[in-house]
Amino acid sequence: MGKIHPDRLEMHKVLGGSKRKPDDTVTVSRRTFLHKSIIAGGAVGAATYGWLPLINTMDIAHAANNIRFAWVSDTHLYPKSLNTRFVDKANRAFKEIEAMKPDFMIFGGDLAQVGMPEELDLGEQLLRAITIPKYFIPGEHDWYLDMGKLWEKKFGGSPWSKDIKGVHFVGLNTVGQAPDFWSAKGMTARERMGHIEPLDGSVAGPWSGLGPEQLKWLDSDLRKVKNNTPIVIFSHNPLYEYYPPWNFWVRDWREVHEIVRPYSNVTNVHGHTHQVLYNEIGGMRSIGMLATAWPWPYAPDGVPKLTVPHVRVDPGDPYDGVGWSDIQYSSQKGLDNEYKMWDRDVFATAAADSGTSDNTGLTLRPRIADRIWQY
Numbered sequence: 001m002g003k004i005h006p007d008r009l010e011m012h013k014v015l016g017g018s019k020r021k022p023d024d025t026v027t028v029s030r031r032t033f034l035h036k037s038i039i040a041g042g043a044v045g046a047a048t049y050g051w052l053p054l055i056n057t058m059d060i061a062h063a064a065n066n067i068r069f070a071w072v073s074d075t076h077l078y079p080k081s082l083n084t085r086f087v088d089k090a091n092r093a094f095k096e097i098e099a100m101k102p103d104f105m106i107f108g109g110d111l112a113q114v115g116m117p118e119e120l121d122l123g124e125q126l127l128r129a130i131t132i133p134k135y136f137i138p139g140e141h142d143w144y145l146d147m148g149k150l151w152e153k154k155f156g157g158s159p160w161s162k163d164i165k166g167v168h169f170v171g172l173n174t175v176g177q178a179p180d181f182w183s184a185k186g187m188t189a190r191e192r193m194g195h196i197e198p199l200d201g202s203v204a205g206p207w208s209g210l211g212p213e214q215l216k217w218l219d220s221d222l223r224k225v226k227n228n229t230p231i232v233i234f235s236h237n238p239l240y241e242y243y244p245p246w247n248f249w250v251r252d253w254r255e256v257h258e259i260v261r262p263y264s265n266v267t268n269v270h271g272h273t274h275q276v277l278y279n280e281i282g283g284m285r286s287i288g289m290l291a292t293a294w295p296w297p298y299a300p301d302g303v304p305k306l307t308v309p310h311v312r313v314d315p316g317d318p319y320d321g322v323g324w325s326d327i328q329y330s331s332q333k334g335l336d337n338e339y340k341m342w343d344r345d346v347f348a349t350a351a352a353d354s355g356t357s358d359n360t361g362l363t364l365r366p367r368i369a370d371r372i373w374q375y
Contacts, residue, residue, distance in 0.1 A: 073108030073271030074291030108271035109139025109236035177211030243299035279304040295321035309354035
């Protein structure tokens with residue numbers, strides 16, 4: 001095994017090794033969905049079900065009023081002439097949300113598959129079914145054909161922040177700060193997009209990140225709120241290091257955690273991973289959201305120990321393992337995330353069913369980049 005970079009050892013010691021947890025005024029309920037029923041735990045502890053810890057949802061203190069919002073991401077729309085299944089599933093999610101009438105909906109990126117105008121036009125058309133307020137952050141599939149020009153014209157720029165009923169919401173752009181080495185290599189826009197599309201598109205490099213300007217903005221924005229204010233940060237990519245080879249991270253995640261470190265009540269809601277996922281580092285919790293298009297497999301290593309994986313999907317059922325999230329806040333009950341997973345009643349209760357090779361938690365090991373570069 002290669003040498004672990006000293007910066008990573010230090011960050012693990014500071015952020016992950018201190019036993020620091022979110023503010024103890026935040027109570028934690030543990031739940032897993034078995035035949036659409038909920039098993040809830042009690043106080044913070046190591047409750048388990050079978051071989052797995054039960055998935056965490058969290059209570060957020062100090063919220064002034066009830067808030068209910070919906071998250072949808074990773075619809076990966078093709079034109080209807082190529083693929084109607086993804087269109088049908090996105091349309092189903094949007095109709096269900098409209099019927100639910102939450103306070104707002106957040107679309108968490110990857111509306112399109114290759115960022116073509118007809119795909120983004122189609123997504124914009126489907127989104128008209130939702131009359132409640134809508135907020136947007138981009139995914140890489142929306143961005144890299146024209147470097148975000150059409151996305152921002154249709155759905156606005158990011159980052160942004162909003163205060164709603166005592167909760168501070170932040171929307172980040174984790175896909176638009178990569179150095180444009182594609183143009184330097186003389187690639188066409190479509191060739192660039194072709195390197196972004198694959199899950200393991202190594203030619204594209206570590207494109208996911210916030211970048212110095214957005215990090216500075218985030219630091220400045222959060223300084224305006226009190227340290228115990230409930231903060232929800234929306235991002236397409238996870239704001240921690242889950243699995244860099246698939247860009248299941250942001251490359252400047254260390255800096256993100258240094259910025260949020262003074263705040264006791266931070267939740268990151270992210271897309272991109274297409275799977276049920278849960279993680280805690282220091283005072284921040286991260287919840288991975290479902291896709292409507294398809295579920296990604298779990299990474300070969302690094303699956304957070306608090307994750308309850310969903311069972312391997314049925315390849316013959318396009319509605320299996322996908323869906324959206326209904327998330328609610330209240331001053332009494334706090335934050336409660338419910339996965340609206342279609343055609344799925346049971347999460348994995350045995351390692352052989354989960355599609356993961358290991359679920360013993362985040363193991364500190366050299367990253368791919370650490371193995372390549374010499375220090």
